[in-house]
Amino acid sequence: MHDDITLTVGRVTRVLTERIWPAVHAVSVPLTVEARTLPGEPVPPSEGLALDYEPYAVGAPWGAAWGTTWFRLTGEVPAEWVGRRVEAVVDLGFDVAEPGFQCEGFVYRADGTPVKAANPRNHWALVTPRATGGEPVELYVEAASNPVVFGPIRFKPTTQGDLLTASPDLLYATRRIDLAVFDEEVHALALDLDVLLGLQAELPAGQRRMRILQAIDDALDRLDLADVSGTATAARAALADVLERPATASHVISAVGHAHIDSAWLWPVRETVRKVARTAASMTELIDESQDFVFGMSSAQQYAWVKEHRPEVWTRVVEAVRAGRFLPLGGMWVESDTVMPSGESMVRQFLYGQRFFAEELGVSCHGVWLPDSFGYSPALPQLVSRAGFDWFFTQKISWNQVNTFPHHTFLWEGIDGSRVLTHFPPMDTYNSELSGAELALAERQFRDHRIASGSIAPVGWGDGGGGTTREMTGRAQRLADLEGSPRVRWEHPDAFYARTRDELMGPDGQPRPGTPVWVGELYLELHRATLTSQHRTKAGNRRCEHLLVEAELWAATAAVRTGAAYPHEELDALWKQVLLQQFHDILPGTSIAWVHREAVEQYTRVEREAEALVARSLAALSGDGSARLAVNGAGCASGGVPAGAGVRTPAAVDDTADGVTPVTVAREGDDVVVDNGVLRVVLSAEGLVTSAVDLATGRDAIPAGAVAGLLQLHPDLPNEWDAWDVDRFYRNTVRDLREVTSLDAFVDENGVAQVVVERPVSVDSTVRQVFSLSPGSRTLHIAQATDWHEVERFLKVAFPLDVRAEHTSAETQFGHQRRVTHVNTSWEAARFETSMHRFVHVEEPGFGVGIVNDSTYGYDVARNWTEDGVTTTIRLSLLRAPRFPDPDTDHGVHTHRYGLVVGTDVDGAAQEGVVLNTPARVVIGDHGFDALVRVDGTGVHLSCVKLAADRSGDLVVRVHEALGGRASATVHVDLPVASVGEVTLLEEPLDDGPRSPDPAAVAMTLGPFEVRTLRFALAASSPT
Incomplete structure (x- = not known):
């Protein structure tokens, strides 16, 4: 039986491939072909159709990488094809094994009407469904010569991934550009056999499978291989019974x-x-x-x-x-x-x-x-x-x-x-x-x-x-x-x-x-390494996300306070650019060099234009004058909002809080000791943190004998998917970066302690870390600049923590997710690289530590055992150097900012993360201004303040519970409000919205991590 099955399957496979499918377009005549290669970027079809064309011979090379060639196809339908369906068959040199990732064509009629695409497994275009004979044919093909950078030999570094470095060599040669009869009966026979061949392969060796195989043999016996078209109907008749069951x-x-x-x-x-x-x-x-x-x-x-x-x-x-x-x-x-x-x-x-x-x-x-x-x-x-x-x-x-x-x-x-x-x-x-x-x-x-x-x-x-x-x-x-x-x-x-x-x-x-x-x-x-690849793209995303939310806040405040026009068009355009670049092969860092080069350019533009919007709104709010006013910064941030929304009125920059202990820097042997009355931090001669003591409790965040802020370098050659993957075995080899080129310690003019450490990464790469501690702060900040020229290396920074943590809490959208630190099961072991936003936090009863960052998304965690107990190590993922699809991934200078927050809970880590991602601003004006929105309630954070997307002038305020518990809060709006209602995230009304006696002070009860959005209709007296 097995031999019979094998014979039938082999027979039908060959006949389908070599006789039947080719017979679908067997009757054909060549079209006359002309071509024109464009020297630069693509042009609209109207311009392409109007180009001057030159003769082109089918089979000749065409198309340099990322180029466009327009082909003009002309001919006449033969008189003997009357009543037949006629199609143009256009093979630009396709590789049918890879349906995408190569050249493509778009067929147009002479009047500019689009017909359809020409692709590797779909390279026909309708000329007429029923020919009358003698019809003139004139078609145009816009052909894109996209280079093959992904195919049977995958993950090979290539310079074709950017127009700036691509080869000028012609990549393709056309194979067939014909006018052909589409034989519908042959096509139907091919599909009948194709479906039955696939079906029988999945059936047990019972009656149904045997009947299908017999029907296939019967059909092929009726098919004259020298006259497929003439015998296709008879062959199909032999298959009818098994297809009708x-x-x-x-x-x-x-x-x-x-x-x-x-x-x-x-x-x-x-x-x-x-x-x-x-x-x-x-x-x-x-x-x-x-x-x-x-x-x-x-x-x-x-x-x-x-x-x-x-x-x-x-x-x-x-x-x-x-x-x-x-x-x-x-x-x-x-x-x-x-x-x-x-x-x-x-x-x-x-x-x-x-x-x-x-x-x-x-x-x-x-x-x-x-x-x-x-x-x-x-x-x-x-x-x-x-x-x-x-x-x-x-x-x-x-x-x-x-x-x-x-x-x-x-x-x-x-x-x-x-x-x-x-x-x-x-x-x-x-x-x-x-x-x-x-x-x-x-x-x-x-x-x-x-x-x-x-x-x-x-x-x-x-x-x-x-x-x-x-x-x-x-x-x-x-x-x-x-x-x-x-x-x-x-x-x-x-x-x-x-x-x-x-x-x-x-x-x-x-x-x-x-x-x-x-x-x-x-x-x-x-694809765990997508949290790290292409750091400039990730830094741009983080920076622009925060700037746009801040720009909305100040624009809304300026609109309702001063009557300034709210920049709907500008904000929409900037948001859409950022949203585009959050696509799942751009933000993850898995695209060709061209894509990431343009992404960085666009982030720079968005940042510049968002900063201009912020400056314009703050100028409208603060007026003309010479007073220096503080906006944002420590004490000005509220949860998710990267700005001073509802916390305090901007104050003079030189206002200082009473009772803050000045920061001191001292040498104790080879160590540098930094003390601000809240933390006492010790750095070794190698520029590594050996101690970080919370002076209120006496707890040291760093285990005895361990060092934090330690840069570690791993080899990084995954089994597949270079820019996407990091495989677990990368951990087996590690090199600690302990060598120091220079170390300097001082208190700067702002009273901030600075310890500057420079060290080599390799012969080609260097890094500079600046450890800083401000008065009254419990966060040791590290600003890092890395001149990175590694290949297939993974850079991490390690923070061993004297915390017996059962889980980590890592920020995600509108809250945080808890992940266990053990690897009891295969599910936990597989999570050896995980995601965070602005913070990750670990704790044991009575003591917690947070790690905050400005541009990092990946981290790993390890439980460390000694005779003294269990400790926890958190490592941030900083840089990689994969070779595919961008062979120069991340080469150049990068900046990271991250910080160690000692003796804090999750809420404190979240607030520090907001501050780190929201640099303080200084505004020159003649007066401060009251916060537009204020939220009273522990653990309830303000996420956005903006005007409604429908341009009604309504104020939209979003809050969320950030600690994972139940909370009560009151949202205050400091202006006359006519009414308030709860809305969806799309700003559409909900039936179960709040009923508040004072629409400008809405009391709310929120569940764990709950997100709520309020829409305030402003009173007529509002400037808007």
């Missing part, structure tokens, strides 16, 4: 067309603009040619690009959206990273995404679609829910290195207790072909058959691969009700989730027995 399986595959397009990755943002337009055109073409196919695309930014740069495609997208066939998904500006962006950034991803879809397309998304981000914050369930979404979708957790995630359909519970219905497709892919193997895997691997009846299949080639193909829709048609296979249907994910919710939830709204719940972060056991 209905399914008995209960599992339903909800298919949605998909073309996951990274907003930047191995190509720059400007190329993504074209990838999206090409794909959207192809998918609207496929929608027009099919009855039930639906295509889903996420990322409002990508729709905005189509609208701005390809209005002719945008018109088709809008029509397809209105017809319910082109589905906006996700409700976000981009498919962002969700681990590193701040809480306010995640809110703006939803706010700007949903507003665009509503205003431009009349659509509101009901779920968050994030198939490919690198782990998911435990704060997300609350943010998803409070933004008005009903469901969450991803598949990336299937990439875990060690542990298999136990569910595909479940309720995901976040740090505040919110739950969101979540699904992972059991196909383990977002680029499904609807192959037999994928369908069988989905049914076999689905872990929740007891409670749910189906799963989702995102179907199509991504990243410029062309999206869904007509071969995929043909498979879906045959698999809609086929014995031995799950049933396949095209449908909106909303319909799948609505059905699944009914299966999981009872009529009382409670989960039915057996419904799984996952609590906490969805940690990806892979």
Whole structure:
């Protein structure tokens, strides 16, 4: 039996590959081809069509890296093709083994009407559905010669990743540019055999499989290999019986067309603009040619690009959206990273995404679609829910290195207790072909058959691969009700989730027995180094996030206090730029050099323009004069808001608090001792912290014999995915950086103790650390400048702490997450590199220590045992030097600021993190001004103060409980208020908002880590 199966499978595989598929476009004539290569950046289609063209011979080289070549194709439909479907077949030199990551084409008609894309597995374009014979043909192809920087030989360093360093050599040669008859019957035969071949491979050796194999043999016996077209119908007839047998399986595959397009990755943002337009055109073409196919695309930014740069495609997208066939998904500006962006950034991803879809397309998304981000914050369930979404979708957790995630359909519970219905497709892919193997895997691997009846299949080639193909829709048609296979249907994910919710939830709204719940972060056991790669990108993100929230605060204050115009347009544009760069291959540092070069340039621009907005608003508030006024800084920050919102009125800079002990610096042997009456810090001759004593308690934060602030260097060559990964074995080799070039200690003119240490990292790299302690502070700050020229090295800074910590508390959006410090199970052992925002904190009863930072997202923790007890070491991840996809990753000068906060609780660490990320400002004016918003309540932090996105002039204030407990608070607004209501994160009304007798003083009760948003309608007397 096995021999019979092998013979049939081998036979049909070869016939399909060598005879049937080539016969789909066997009848053809060459087109006349002309070409024109552009010297610089792409041009609009109207300009491309008007270029002067020169003769081009098919087979000739074309296309230097990142170039554009326009091809003009002309010809005439032969008279004998009357009544046939005629297509142009355009092979630009594609590698069919890699559907994306290479050259791509976009076909236009002579009048500028878009047809569709030409891609490796989808390189046809319709000329006429029914020829009359003799029709003239004139088509244009905008061909992008994107270099292959990712393929069968992966992770090879290349200079092709930047236009500035790319080779001028021509990369491609066309293979075929023809006018051809599309033989629909041959194509149908190919799909019949393709589906049955895939199906039988997944069936047991029983009657159904044997009947399929016999039918295949019968069909091939009827097929004349010298006349495939003439005998295709007879061959198909032999397959009819096995294709008509209905399914008995209960599992339903909800298919949605998909073309996951990274907003930047191995190509720059400007190329993504074209990838999206090409794909959207192809998918609207496929929608027009099919009855039930639906295509889903996420990322409002990508729709905005189509609208701005390809209005002719945008018109088709809008029509397809209105017809319910082109589905906006996700409700976000981009498919962002969700681990590193701040809480306010995640809110703006939803706010700007949903507003665009509503205003431009009349659509509101009901779920968050994030198939490919690198782990998911435990704060997300609350943010998803409070933004008005009903469901969450991803598949990336299937990439875990060690542990298999136990569910595909479940309720995901976040740090505040919110739950969101979540699904992972059991196909383990977002680029499904609807192959037999994928369908069988989905049914076999689905872990929740007891409670749910189906799963989702995102179907199509991504990243410029062309999206869904007509071969995929043909498979879906045959698999809609086929014995031995799950049933396949095209449908909106909303319909799948609505059905699944009914299966999981009872009529009382409670989960039915057996419904799984996952609590906490969805940690990806892979791509852990994305928390560190491309430090300049991460520093720019952190800096700009804070600046934009601060700019909103002062602009809102100036608007309501002075009548100054609120800069809606400017803030929106800056936010959208930052949100774009939070895309999951930009902020994580996993794109080519070109992408990160531009990202750093854009962060610099955003910073400059946000600073100008802050300065303009503060000038309006403080008036003309020569007095120096303090804004922000210690004592001016309130929780999440990086500014003095509701804490104190700006005061004169030279105002000093009474009773603050001056800082002293003394030499004791080879040691340097710094004392400010709160902390006593000792640094050794090696410039390392050997002691940090909280003078009030006598507790030393540093274990006896240990040193903190120690830079450590590891080799860094992961098994795969250079910029993405760090593998656990990196820890096995470490070099402590103890050598000192110079050490200087002094008290500066501001009364701050400074210990300046310079040391080599290697022959090529150096580092300078400045340890500083201010009067009255319990934070030892370290400002570090690193001139980094390493290759495949990982730089950490270690803080051994004399704290027996059972867990760490690391900041995440609107709160913190607790992670155990032990590795009792494989799940804990796999979390050897984890995420933080501005602080991580450890404690034992009565004593805690925090580590704060201004641009770091990754850290690791270790429990250390000696005969004296258990201590805890926290190490911040500072720099890496992977070679792919950017061979010069992070080379150059970097600055980090971090600090050791001794004798503090979580709230104190959080406040210190805010201060560190919010430099104090000095404003020149003639008067101070009262804070606009004040929050009274322990552990309740102010997150943002802004004017409403709908430009009504309403004031929006967001607060959150930051300690993980229940809290009461009162939000005070210092101006006349007409009314107040609670709103969603999208600033839309909630029915259960607060009822306050004084709308300017709203009393609230918050649960652990709860986020609440208030909207204040200002009284008519307000300047706005």
